Amino acid sequence: MAVSKKAATRNIQTIKIQGHINSFKYQDNDLGTIAITIPRSEIYDTFTENELFHNCLYFLFGNNGSKEVAYVGQAKKRNSNESVLNRIREHDKKEEESYNEKWSNVVIVTNKNDVCN
Secondary structure (H helix, E strand, O other): OOOOHHHHOOOEEEEEOOOOOOOEEEEEOOOOEEEEEEEHHHOOOOOOOHHHHOOEEEEEEEEEOOEEEEEEEEEOOOOOOOOHHHHHHHHHHOOOOOOOOOEEEEEEEEEOOOOOO
């Protein structure tokens, strides 16, 4: 089966999130998928990206010794219109969680139209 050049190519943009040294937004204009990467050290900063208020999946990435580890979570809109960052901050504060000291970065995946539910 032949794949057209357009179908084989994705238009992914990398956008530096203004005011944040190591946070980026990756946007696929063809499908509307958005991924936002934020280091743990910046999760308490203020972000203005609308996508952080969408339903989403998120991944906490880190290390357990020499082994890479990941935690997968889902954040839905809450009644108080809080963002996924509030859920990530809950993970940061829960010292009893087995992976608390292991993760160093979060990747948040959503859609520009908030259809990731």
